[in-house]
């Protein structure tokens with residue numbers, strides 16, 4: 547046992563806050579369990595305070611004392627036992643409807659609850675707030691949560707592999723019915739502004755077309771890919787389309803014009819899949835169907851891969867706490883767990899490289915990305 551612990555123990559036990567923020571995912575509980583188990587191994591007297599409903603709980607003072615038994619049996623449980631909420635980073639510096647200074651309120655509660663540190667399990671926006679709190683002098687550690695896999699500084703986020711599995715299963719199910727009826731199917735996949743889930747699930751399920759936000763598509767090229775399959779005697783086509791997929795015309799617009807265009811499109815089409823379906827029907831005459839698995843991609847148990855990285859990330863977060871190293875995101879890089887400064891990752895998105903290896907390999911398999919090359 548380190549001198550640090552014995553010295554602190556004389557005064558009081560270590561108090562660690564856990565907070566889950568933003569859209570949930572399958573491995574939040576698995577990750578909290580990992581941190582808790584490693585902390586209790588290190589010092590069984592560690593006190594864990596669960597902040598309820600994300601940053602909302604930290605602002606408005608909602609928390610509960612956790613017991614070791616709270617972390618038993620949750621490795622396979624989806625969602626979050628603490629609850630979550632979306633509290634946009636850009637609104638953190640704006641007082642609430644009653645004039646409450648949110649940042650001050652979060653700091654006040656941190657000190658009132660006598661926390662030695664706060665562990666934030668969250669995606670991009672949540673890590674920006676984590677960085678803000680760290681710069682405000684709190685001891686903060688971030689853990690990379692999101693099905694989207696778009697957090698800068700980490701190869702992998704927990705939740706991603708589970709979402710890929712669900713999206714892959716959906717496309718697998720669609721394959722037979724698409725073939726029976728000779729239809730074109732568009733499966734619209736979550737991922738916000740990036741296409742990681744779509745790319746991986748598309749490859750895993752043998753999709754014929756993959757459309758991603760990072761690779762603006764040419765609708766005529768997509769139509770050609772469908773017609774080519776028809777000529778080859780394949781009367782059906784499976785398209786994995788990211789919810790953020792964008793046409794080359796739209797991608798060329800300025801920010802303001804694009805916003806206007808998307809607002810106009812939204813009046814006609816419920817989502818991008820409907821727009822693409824309408825345009826392809828016109829060009830190919832083929833029968834089109836749309837499937838949107840939506841939030842099912844965030845539900846259920848984490849897959850084994852996620853359970854492993856969650857447990858490892860959790861244990862590594864506990865190690866940082868033991869060493870009093872704060873202000874870091876616990877990241878996963880090249881199969882190693884490494885701390886990356888929150889200040890380095892805050893506000894940066896991890897996009898797919900359109901010319902990267904995985905895209906090249908997918909193209910080599912004959913998958914169309916809706917581009918001429």
Ligand code: F6P
Pocket residue numbers: 569632669692693694736737738789844
């Ligand atoms: O960030 C995770 C995510 O599931 C995105 O893929 C999706 O765009 C968004 O959250 C949906 O958000 P909400 O749950 O607030 O509808």
